[in-house]
Amino acid sequence: MSHRDRVFAEQQEQIAAFAFDEAVARVFPDMIQRSVPGYSMVVSMIGLIAARYAKEGTQLFDLGSSLGATAIAMRHGVKAEGCRIVAVDNSEAMVSRCREIVADDSGRVPVDVVCGDIREVAIENASVAALNFTLQFVPVDDRLPLLKKIRDGLVPGGALVLSEKLAFPDAHQEILDDLYYDYKRANGYSELEISQKRTALENVLVPETLSQHRARLIEAGFSHVVPWYQGFNFCSLLAVR
Numbered sequence: 001m002s003h004r005d006r007v008f009a010e011q012q013e014q015i016a017a018f019a020f021d022e023a024v025a026r027v028f029p030d031m032i033q034r035s036v037p038g039y040s041m042v043v044s045m046i047g048l049i050a051a052r053y054a055k056e057g058t059q060l061f062d063l064g065s066s067l068g069a070t071a072i073a074m075r076h077g078v079k080a081e082g083c084r085i086v087a088v089d090n091s092e093a094m095v096s097r098c099r100e101i102v103a104d105d106s107g108r109v110p111v112d113v114v115c116g117d118i119r120e121v122a123i124e125n126a127s128v129a130a131l132n133f134t135l136q137f138v139p140v141d142d143r144l145p146l147l148k149k150i151r152d153g154l155v156p157g158g159a160l161v162l163s164e165k166l167a168f169p170d171a172h173q174e175i176l177d178d179l180y181y182d183y184k185r186a187n188g189y190s191e192l193e194i195s196q197k198r199t200a201l202e203n204v205l206v207p208e209t210l211s212q213h214r215a216r217l218i219e220a221g222f223s224h225v226v227p228w229y230q231g232f233n234f235c236s237l238l239a240v241r
């Protein structure tokens with residue numbers, strides 16, 4: 001059941017740092033759908049990417065899986081035999097709900113839902129990995145080691161999908177921010193909700209520019225970095241080993 005996101009609807013005296021806690025997990029499908037332009041489309045396209053890149057007998061990783069939407073899209077996309085999906089998140093509230101959602105889903109590919117830190121989990125024999133709006137929450141200094149680990153765990157020709165909120169170096173920032181807040185208003189968020197969530201996300205969600213992402217993926221050892229989606233200030237890149 002999807003509950004309406006009212007997490008920032010009431011005036012808060014002190015705005016705590018944004019966390020993927022029980023209150024957020026409860027409303028997450030509604031929150032992310034109303035907050036990330038193109039979210040559903042990106043998730044379903046990851047199903048197509050998984051169909052193309054998954055190789056027989058390999059693992060697919062959904063890193064920062066929340067309620068498992070991306071893992072489930074991969075599960076229904078994969079055509080190769082003998083694959084297994086590993087969904088990892090360090091929020092217990094997300095993981096316990098994710099396990100129920102995965103159990104209720106009809107897909108046949110095995111999905112392991114792991115409660116853990118993606119910086120610590122072993123990535124091996126992988127043909128596909130997704131960081132779908134997750135890397136932006138990882139401390140900046142930990143991003144390159146994480147991407148190197150993913151790159152090293154991918155089989156040759158394997159792919160990473162990296163979806164992120166972007167920062168822009170110039171006037172594009174204001175143009176896209178204005179449109180992004182219009183998107184939130186059009187989805188029923190009030191000015192109070194928009195501004196309180198913005199404060200809560202400061203220093204928690206740290207966006208970087210497209211060129212920073214591209215340079216770091218190349219430094220991590222990926223051969224090709226292909227931007228395939230942008231909706232206002234949100235994008236998705238396909239990085240191929």
Ligand SMILES: C[S@@+](CC[C@H](N)C(=O)[O-])C[C@H]1O[C@@H](n2cnc3c(N)ncnc32)[C@H](O)[C@@H]1O
Nearest residue numbers: 020064066069070089090091117118132133137
């Ligand atoms: C925006 S949500 C991801 C949405 C999800 N990938 C999807 O497609 O629906 C970010 C998730 O990353 C998780 N996360 C952030 N840092 C993490 C870390 N270091 N290890 C594991 N999970 C992390 C959060 O708990 C949260 O559930």
Ligand SMILES: O=C(O)C(=O)C[C@]1(C(=O)O)C=C[C@@H](O)C=C1
Nearest residue numbers: 031032035036133165197201205
């Ligand atoms: O609401 C915002 O401002 C966002 O940046 C969206 C965003 C995200 O990109 O992850 C932030 C937190 C929630 O996980 C859902 C969406």
